Each structure stands twice: as C-alpha cells, then as structure tokens.
Amino acid sequence: MNKTKPIKEKKEKQEKTTKPVRxxxxxxxxxxxxxxxPDSIWQVGNNEFSQTWSFSDINYAVASLDDQRTILDSWGRVLNGLAADSRMKVTLVNSIFDKEANAGTLFLRKQHDGMDKYRAELNQVIMSKAQGSNGIVQQKxxxxxxxxxxxxxARQFFGRAGKSLSIGMQRLASSIRLQDNSSRFRILHDFFRPDHRMTKADLDEMIARGQNIADVFCPLALRYHKDYIQTDQGFMRVLFIEEFASRLSDELIHDLMGLPRQMMLSMDIxxxxxQEAHKLLNGLALRVESDIGRWQQRQNNNNNFSAEIPYEFQQMRKVVADYMDDITEHDQRLMLTTITIVHSAKTLEQLNADTESLQEIASGFGCNLTKLAYQQDIGLxxxxPYGLRSVQQQRTLITDNVSILTPFSAQEIQQMGGICYGNNAVSGNLIVANRANLLNGNCIRxxxxxxxxxxxxxxxxxYVLLSTRDDVLVLDPEGEFTPMVGAFGGSMIDISGSSAVRINALDMEKGYADDGKDPLPDKSEFVLxxxxxxxxxxxxxxxxxxxxxxxxxxxxxxxxxGYKGxxxxxxxxxxxxxxxxxxxxQELALAAELFISGSLSIFAQKTNVDQNNRLTSYNILDLGEQLLPMGMLVILESIYNRVIQNWRAGRRTWVFVDEFSIFFRYPFATNFFLRMWKQVRKRAGYMTGITQNVGEMLTSKDACWMxxxxxxxxxxxxxxxxxxxxAELLNISDTQLSYVENADPGCGLMKFGGAFIPFVNSFPEDTELYKLMTTKPADREQVKPHGV
Structure with a gap:
C-alpha cells in the first residue's frame, strides 16, 4: 500500500494537469x-506574439572569400542582437514560376498592329528561359x-526589434520589409493553394462578417498520415535535421533549396x-569530468594506472572548453537551433522521390535529414512562418556555427513591370529588371x-517597342540597326556629307535648361x-x-x-x-567655314527631315572621319530636343548611343555628354551608352566617375x-570577374543598383527577331531588306 501511494498521487496529479485533446x-x-x-502582429500561442519581415538576398555565392567572411560576421552580429527572450525563424520559400500570374507584366499581349508575330516570338523566348531555369522563385x-x-x-518589443533588424541587415546590403496582414496571408495561401489566386483580404471586413481569417489561405482539405500530409492539392511532407555535421557548410541551405520543387525551409534560432549559457556549460563540464572520473576509477580498480583518457572524452572536454571560451572571450552566444523542411508534390511517388533527393543532399554535408513520424502536424x-516552434528537437550551436548556415546565396532581380535580361548564372532564375526602380535608370554596356x-x-x-508606347532614339555610327528599324516601321535617317539630310545644330526646345533656368549657358557649352x-x-x-x-x-x-518661329x-x-x-x-569664322558655309555644312542649315517617328535611328556610318565627332554631338543635341518634346507631352524616351566613348576625347564634349546624361533622366528618359573602347574611357576621370x-x-x-x-574601379571580386572572362556572346556580369549579378542570355537563332538583331555577317546576309 505504501509503495503504491506515491504512484497513485503522481497519477492523480498528472490527471489534473493534463489538458483534454480537442x-x-x-x-x-x-x-x-x-x-x-491590424498592425500584422499575430498571437500564436499563450502570450506568444509574432511579426514577419521579408528580406532581400545578397550575392554571397559569387563574393570573394574575404567578402564572404565579412558577410558571415555581419550576419552573426544580427543574430547576436536578438533578445534573449525572443526567437527568430528564418524562412526560405520556393514557389513555381507562374506564367499566368506574369502574363500581364512580363509577357506581351497582342496589339493587332502587325507586330504580334514578334511578340509571340519574344514571349516564347522568355518562357523558354523560365522553363530552362529551375523555374523557381525564392522569397526570404x-x-x-x-x-x-x-x-x-508586444508592440513595444517589435518596434525596437524591427529597427534593430533593419540596421543590422543594412550592414549586409540587404533590406527588410515589414509584411502586413495581407502579405502574411499570401505567404501561407501561395503555399497551401499555389494554383489559386488569393482574394482580397480586408481584416476589418472579415471581422465585420465574422469570417475566420484562415478562410483566406487554408487548404480545402488536410489529412495527416504517419509521415506525410494529404491535401486537396496533393501531398506534402515535413522533415527535420536530426543530426548536424561536426563541421557545418555554408552551402547546406543553398543546396537543399536548390531542388526545383515547391517547398519551404525554416531555421528556428x-x-x-x-547567464543561462554559463550555467548550462558549467553543468556539461561537470558531467564530462564526472564521466572521466568514473572511467578513471574503473581503470584504477583494474590496476590500470597509466591508461589514457579515451578520445571521445577528450573531445567532449575540448568542445565544452571551447564553447566556454567562445562565449566569454569571443562575443559568441549559445543558440538553440532547429531546421525543418516541408516539400510538396502532386503524387505520393514524386513526394517519396523528392524526400530521398533531399536526404541525399543533406547526407552529402554530413547531416541526417529525417521524416517526422506522427508529428507532421506540429512539424507543419x-x-x-506563424512564429511557432512545436518541434522539440534542438541543437546547441554558437553564433559562428549558426551564421555559417547562411540563408544568403545569389541576389535576384524579379521586379514588376521589368524587362527580361536573361537568367541568373548562379540560381538560373529569370532576371527581370525595371529601370524605374533605380535612382538613375541610365545604363552603360x-x-x-x-x-x-x-x-x-x-x-x-x-521589348520596349512591343510592350510600351515609349519612343526609342538610336545614334548608330556603324549602321547596325538598319534591318530592325525597317522591320519595326521606324525612320532611318542616313546622314553623310553627300546626303540631302540637314539637321540644325542650334535647334533648341523650350525647357532646355533645368527648372526654368536660363538655357544659354548650357547651349553655349554645346556650341563650344x-x-x-x-x-x-x-x-x-x-x-x-x-x-x-x-x-x-x-x-x-x-x-x-517664346521659342516660336x-x-x-x-x-x-x-x-x-x-x-x-x-x-x-575672324580666326573662328575662317576655321569654321568648312563646316558652316563649305562642303561639310550639313549641320549649318534648317532641319529638313522628319524626326518624329516613334523609332528613329540616326545612321552616321558614312559621315566621314572629319565630321563624325561633330556629327555625334549635333545628333545627340537633336535627340535631347526630342526628349524635351516627349517630356512635355508626357511620353517616355529611350536613348541608345553607340560608341559613346568618343565624347570623352575632348573636355567640352565630355561636359556636354555628362550634362545630357543627367538631364535625360530628369525628363522621363533612359539613356544607354555602348562601347567596346573601355580602355579609352578609363583614361578619362569623368568617364571613370560615370x-x-x-x-x-x-x-x-x-x-x-x-x-x-x-575590378579596381568597381570593387569586383575575382569570382564575379570570372564571368566576363572569355564569356559567350550576350553573357557576363550585370550591376543593378548595388548588386552584381552574373547572367546568361542566349537567343534562339531560328526566329525572325534573331535575324533582325544579329550582327554576324553570315546571318545578316539572310535578312531581307525592309523599306525604311
């Protein structure tokens, strides 16, 4: 009776504390x-609150070793800045590229203007690039x-924490953005229901109607099995890293998320x-020493007084000592870490195959990726990104170990309303960039x-001509744009000493100077x-x-x-x-006679050619060596006047200047070009300079500045x-630089904003667009001339 009493009391106590399962x-x-x-804070447990931010990727994979160390150190500082009573969940989300969702932005719609055959070709090229990549869009x-x-x-905490995170991520050249309720709903909706478009989620309206917020994103059906989940969309499975390698790799997360499947990986930190860390380590040290002491006592009892301490005990002692040293002397913190993954598939067979693939990847890094048996619900x-951690398995790591499991890989550019510039050479994803998102949308090639x-x-x-109403103006010193201009119904203005074309070098539109200022100083600089x-x-x-x-x-x-007449x-x-x-x-008048009243006076008279076509190219191939520098200046000035006209009419202008390095040979020409480079941007224009004479440009301080x-x-x-x-001028790493060494045509390295992105950009040769755009002599011979 006495022996069973404490058991009975323990059982009764357990019955009182056990909660019924609902x-x-x-x-x-x-x-x-x-x-x-309303401020996107969610309550996810008893007095547990969460808030979510998105963060931009950075180019870790192509950074130099020194830069990678700096990135990891800065990421570690972000982790060290976490409050001791908080938890961070870093979530990487892979979703399948959705052609339908991008149909209105990336793909071109029919216009029934005779150009739809080119739109169809361009759409097919973009789609093949999307399918040729891993077809995955990743969010973090x-x-x-x-x-x-x-x-x-909770609001006070998240206000402080958000500012701290923002500052820490800025050191990494990454930016964070607070996710409102609609954005948080969308993350879950797109995972549970990838084939469905989320309806507008207005929290106030939902509350007024008494609607459950889960209606916005939850699946239509969800059934848990031993080691997988069945939904109305197919199947999914939650895995977790049960055992970590003794030496962790910075490629582990990247390679796991490289599987081209709809999936999500979260790392709870x-x-x-x-104080608790010191207590924990002291306790571990005591246990290790106790184990060693008991082992030595057994050896002494067997008269084995010279036996060496086993290697595993020595390693345990060293690990605990190193951890103690790290948190005491090297600004490290202990962090309890859990990594979970959920991946989905249409069939159970595909799910099992994908699970094996993920496990093989993890095994290659010395980690054991395991299915959660009878715990798929808490694993999910x-x-x-609710903010919960229901899986109990945790690994104790120090800051450096956690930071090496970096979520950073390759910076992606996938912007709404942008143009496809090829594929990211690291991730394979589409590069879709929108110049409007830059402070200065001008480009140098x-x-x-x-x-x-x-x-x-x-x-x-x-892409611009087929998808927008913008104007395109080209300064073409090599005559390379003629076939394309003709096919697109543009105007090709052939300028040479023997042609009848005349362009007035002194044309000047109202609005020539900034903000109503006197235009004559700028015009005088041009004439100089x-x-x-x-x-x-x-x-x-x-x-x-x-x-x-x-x-x-x-x-x-x-x-x-008033600029009339x-x-x-x-x-x-x-x-x-x-x-x-x-x-x-008189010296001036005599020196200029050849170009004003002599045989090369094509820029000294009134303009006699229509320059108002939406696509206008100035072909100066036959202008001659003497007139070429002057001709480029005059035509660029004429283009600038057209930009002003368009700006006043509310129309955007794209300006492309081939071999623009010529302008940096002379001081006044340099000043003129730099002024135009700045002012075109202010007048709703994008300017692109193109040159092969990089060495010549780099001898100019102004060109280097630009x-x-x-x-x-x-x-x-x-x-x-x-x-x-x-590399020296732009601080490009050796790894990044390798992408412009003997690169295939159309491939190289792109700088967009603060990011350097290696890219590939092939184009199928069996298309009409290729024949119009190619500059290869053998291919150009096959192009039939178009009327201009």
Missing part, C-alpha cells in the same frame, strides 16, 4: 493563429516571436541568456567586339564643344569668350518670342562672329587589361 472539426481549426491584429522571410503579457508590450506548424553589345541592346529595344571639334587645341580663352557672346546674341530674339543656325552664328571686332573672331556612379552596368566579355581596371 479534435478539430474543420481545416480552419488546424491553423494555430489565435488572433490577428524572418519572423520574430516573443512572449509578452499583452499586445501593448533561439538565443540563450548569457513549425516550418510555416561594355564589351569587346563580338561580345553581343548591340544584340543585347536590340533585345531591350524590341562643336568648335572644340573644329579647332581642337587651337581653341583659346579669347575664342571661347567670343563664342559665348555671339551665342547669346543670336538666341535672344528666339527666346524672347525658326531657331538660329550655325550660318547665323558665323555671321554674328564675323561682326565682332577682335581678330580672334562608371563608378552608374546604377545599371552590363559588362560582357572584357579583355584582360580592361577586366583588371574595371
């Missing part, structure tokens, strides 16, 4: 969210969970209070001859750049003063009339120069000397 009567009741607040989230007495305390609650510069430009032009081409080193300070004086004189009546011409300017009393004025400060660079194959110079 069987769910609907799928909604399986969702472990107790309450949703971090969810913080904390126990607080009430929502007010729970920092241990420093753990891996989804660099590459050796044959690297594919003009072909890549033509791809962009085709023209005379710089004519006189070169003979242009003296006296000449410049006379030019400036005469420019003001010939423009005053035109500006006073005919703009002055170089002929008018020459006459005004001749009226000046200084002998230097390269170093450009937000959008496309670097194709580069020569060895240019690679070295660009």
């Amino acid at each position: 069987l769910p009567r609907s799928v909604q009741q399986l969702i472990p969210v107790k309450r949703v607040f 989230f971090m969810t913080l969970t904390a126990k607080r007495k009430n929502i007010a305390d 729970e920092p241990v209070n420093t 609650d753990t891996v989804l 660099l590459g050796v001859s044959g690297a594919g510069k003009s072909f890549s430009v033509k791809q962009e032009i085709a 750049s023209l005379f710089e081409q004519i006189m070169q080193d003979d242009l003296k300070a006296q000449h410049r003063s006379i030019i400036d004086r005469c420019v003001q004189a010939v423009y005053r009546p035109y500006i006073a009339s 005919d703009a002055p011409t170089l002929t008018n300017l020459q006459a005004e120069i001749k009226r000046q009393p200084e002998p230097e004025a 390269l170093a400060n450009s937000e959008f660079l496309i670097m194709l194959s580069q020569s060895a000397s240019d690679r070295a110079a660009l």
Whole structure:
C-alpha cells in the first residue's frame, strides 16, 4: 500500500494537469493563429506574439572569400542582437514560376498592329528561359516571436526589434520589409493553394462578417498520415535535421533549396541568456569530468594506472572548453537551433522521390535529414512562418556555427513591370529588371567586339517597342540597326556629307535648361564643344569668350518670342562672329567655314527631315572621319530636343548611343555628354551608352566617375587589361570577374543598383527577331531588306 501511494498521487496529479485533446472539426481549426491584429502582429500561442519581415538576398555565392567572411560576421552580429527572450525563424520559400500570374507584366499581349508575330516570338523566348531555369522563385522571410503579457508590450518589443533588424541587415546590403496582414496571408495561401489566386483580404471586413481569417489561405482539405500530409492539392511532407555535421557548410541551405520543387525551409534560432549559457556549460563540464572520473576509477580498480583518457572524452572536454571560451572571450552566444523542411508534390511517388533527393543532399554535408513520424502536424506548424516552434528537437550551436548556415546565396532581380535580361548564372532564375526602380535608370554596356553589345541592346529595344508606347532614339555610327528599324516601321535617317539630310545644330526646345533656368549657358557649352571639334587645341580663352557672346546674341530674339518661329543656325552664328571686332573672331569664322558655309555644312542649315517617328535611328556610318565627332554631338543635341518634346507631352524616351566613348576625347564634349546624361533622366528618359573602347574611357576621370556612379552596368566579355581596371574601379571580386572572362556572346556580369549579378542570355537563332538583331555577317546576309 505504501509503495503504491506515491504512484497513485503522481497519477492523480498528472490527471489534473493534463489538458483534454480537442479534435478539430474543420481545416480552419488546424491553423494555430489565435488572433490577428491590424498592425500584422499575430498571437500564436499563450502570450506568444509574432511579426514577419521579408528580406532581400545578397550575392554571397559569387563574393570573394574575404567578402564572404565579412558577410558571415555581419550576419552573426544580427543574430547576436536578438533578445534573449525572443526567437527568430528564418524562412526560405520556393514557389513555381507562374506564367499566368506574369502574363500581364512580363509577357506581351497582342496589339493587332502587325507586330504580334514578334511578340509571340519574344514571349516564347522568355518562357523558354523560365522553363530552362529551375523555374523557381525564392522569397526570404524572418519572423520574430516573443512572449509578452499583452499586445501593448508586444508592440513595444517589435518596434525596437524591427529597427534593430533593419540596421543590422543594412550592414549586409540587404533590406527588410515589414509584411502586413495581407502579405502574411499570401505567404501561407501561395503555399497551401499555389494554383489559386488569393482574394482580397480586408481584416476589418472579415471581422465585420465574422469570417475566420484562415478562410483566406487554408487548404480545402488536410489529412495527416504517419509521415506525410494529404491535401486537396496533393501531398506534402515535413522533415527535420536530426543530426548536424561536426563541421557545418555554408552551402547546406543553398543546396537543399536548390531542388526545383515547391517547398519551404525554416531555421528556428533561439538565443540563450548569457547567464543561462554559463550555467548550462558549467553543468556539461561537470558531467564530462564526472564521466572521466568514473572511467578513471574503473581503470584504477583494474590496476590500470597509466591508461589514457579515451578520445571521445577528450573531445567532449575540448568542445565544452571551447564553447566556454567562445562565449566569454569571443562575443559568441549559445543558440538553440532547429531546421525543418516541408516539400510538396502532386503524387505520393514524386513526394517519396523528392524526400530521398533531399536526404541525399543533406547526407552529402554530413547531416541526417529525417521524416517526422506522427508529428507532421506540429512539424507543419513549425516550418510555416506563424512564429511557432512545436518541434522539440534542438541543437546547441554558437553564433559562428549558426551564421555559417547562411540563408544568403545569389541576389535576384524579379521586379514588376521589368524587362527580361536573361537568367541568373548562379540560381538560373529569370532576371527581370525595371529601370524605374533605380535612382538613375541610365545604363552603360561594355564589351569587346563580338561580345553581343548591340544584340543585347536590340533585345531591350524590341521589348520596349512591343510592350510600351515609349519612343526609342538610336545614334548608330556603324549602321547596325538598319534591318530592325525597317522591320519595326521606324525612320532611318542616313546622314553623310553627300546626303540631302540637314539637321540644325542650334535647334533648341523650350525647357532646355533645368527648372526654368536660363538655357544659354548650357547651349553655349554645346556650341563650344562643336568648335572644340573644329579647332581642337587651337581653341583659346579669347575664342571661347567670343563664342559665348555671339551665342547669346543670336538666341535672344528666339527666346524672347517664346521659342516660336525658326531657331538660329550655325550660318547665323558665323555671321554674328564675323561682326565682332577682335581678330580672334575672324580666326573662328575662317576655321569654321568648312563646316558652316563649305562642303561639310550639313549641320549649318534648317532641319529638313522628319524626326518624329516613334523609332528613329540616326545612321552616321558614312559621315566621314572629319565630321563624325561633330556629327555625334549635333545628333545627340537633336535627340535631347526630342526628349524635351516627349517630356512635355508626357511620353517616355529611350536613348541608345553607340560608341559613346568618343565624347570623352575632348573636355567640352565630355561636359556636354555628362550634362545630357543627367538631364535625360530628369525628363522621363533612359539613356544607354555602348562601347567596346573601355580602355579609352578609363583614361578619362569623368568617364571613370560615370562608371563608378552608374546604377545599371552590363559588362560582357572584357579583355584582360580592361577586366583588371574595371575590378579596381568597381570593387569586383575575382569570382564575379570570372564571368566576363572569355564569356559567350550576350553573357557576363550585370550591376543593378548595388548588386552584381552574373547572367546568361542566349537567343534562339531560328526566329525572325534573331535575324533582325544579329550582327554576324553570315546571318545578316539572310535578312531581307525592309523599306525604311
């Protein structure tokens, strides 16, 4: 009786504390969210609250070893900044590329304008790139969970924690964005119901209707089996890493998420209070020493007084000592870590095959990835970004060990309303970039001859013409754009010394200067750049003063009339120069005679050609060496006037300037080009400079400044000397630089914003667009000429 009494008392006590199990009567009741607040804080347990942020990826995979160490160190600082009474869940979400969802943005709709055959070809090219990649779009989230007495305390915590996270991630060149309720619902909806489009989720309306918030995202059916889950969409399975390798790899997370399946991986990180960490390690040290002591006592009892301590005991002692040293001396913290994965498939056979693939990947890194038996429900609650951790298995790691399990891999660019620029060479995903998202949407394209510069430009032009109402203007010194311009119904303006085309170099639209300022200083600088081409080193300070004086004189009546009537011409300017009393004025008039009243006077008279076609290309292939530098300046000035016209009419303009390095040979031409580079952006335009003469550009301080400060660079194959110079100027790592060494045509390295992204961009040769865009002589011979 006495022996059974304590057992009975223990049993009665257990009965009092055991909670009854409530069987769910609907799928909604399986969702472990107790309450949703308007500021996107969720209550997910007894006094447990969570909030979720998305974060952008960074280019860890292609960074140098030193940069990778810096990234891991900065990520470790973020983890060390976690409050001891909180938990972070880092979640990576793979979803399948959805053609239908992108139909209105990435793919081009029919316009019934005679160009739909090209739209169909371009759509097929984009789709093949999407299918040729892993077909996966990856998103990254971090969810913080904390126990607080009430929502007010929770709000205070998340306010502080969000600011701390933002600062820490900025050090990594990553940005975070708080997910509102609709965004959090969408994460769950897109996982549970990938083939369904989520309806608008208005929390106030749902509350007013008495609707369960789980209705927005939960599956229609959910059934748990021993080691998998069955839904109305198919099957899914939750796995967890039961055993970690003794040496963790920074490629583990990346390779697990590289499987092209709809899946989600979460890493729960729970920092241990420093005092508790010391207590835990001291306890472990005592247990290790106790085990060693008992082992030695057994050896002594067997008269084996010289026996060495077994290796495993020595290792345990060393690990505990190292951990103690790390948290005491090296700013490390103990962190309880759990990694869970859920992946889905249409059939159970495919699910099993995918599970084996994931387990093989984990095994290759010395980790044991195991199915959760009879715990699929708590596993699902753990891996989804609710903020819960219901799986009890945890591994004790220090900060450095956790940070090596980096969630960073390759920065992706997949922006709404963007243009497809190929595939990310690291992840295989589509690169969809929208210049409007940059502070300065201008672009520079660099590459050796044959690297594919003009072909890549033509791809962009085709996309702009076929998907927008924007205008496209091209300065073409090589005559490479003629077939495409003809096929797209554009105007090809052939300019040469013998042609009848005339373009007035002094045309000036209203709005030429910024914010209503006096336009004459800018126009004077342009005219000085023209005379710089004519006189070169003979242009003296006296000449410049006379030019400036005469420019003001010939423009005053035109500006006073409100820019009505005919703009002055170089002929008018020459006459005004001749009226000046200084002998230097006569030098100017004589030096400019060939280009104003002589045989090369094509830019000295009124414009006699229509430049208003939506696609206009200025072909200056036959302009001649003497007129080429001056001609490029005049045409660029004419293009700028067109940009102003479009800007005033509310139309965007794309400007493409081939071999723009010519402008950096002369100081005034450089100043003119840089001014236009800045002002086109302010007038709803995007400018693109294209050149193979990288070495020539790098000898100019102004060109180096422009390269170093450009937000959008496309670097194709580069020569060895240019690679070295660009690497130093742009701080490109050796790994990144390898992508522009003997690269295939159209492939290389892209800088977009602050990210460097290696890319590949092939184009099928059996298409009409390829025949229009190619510059290979053998391919161009097959192209039938179009009327221009």
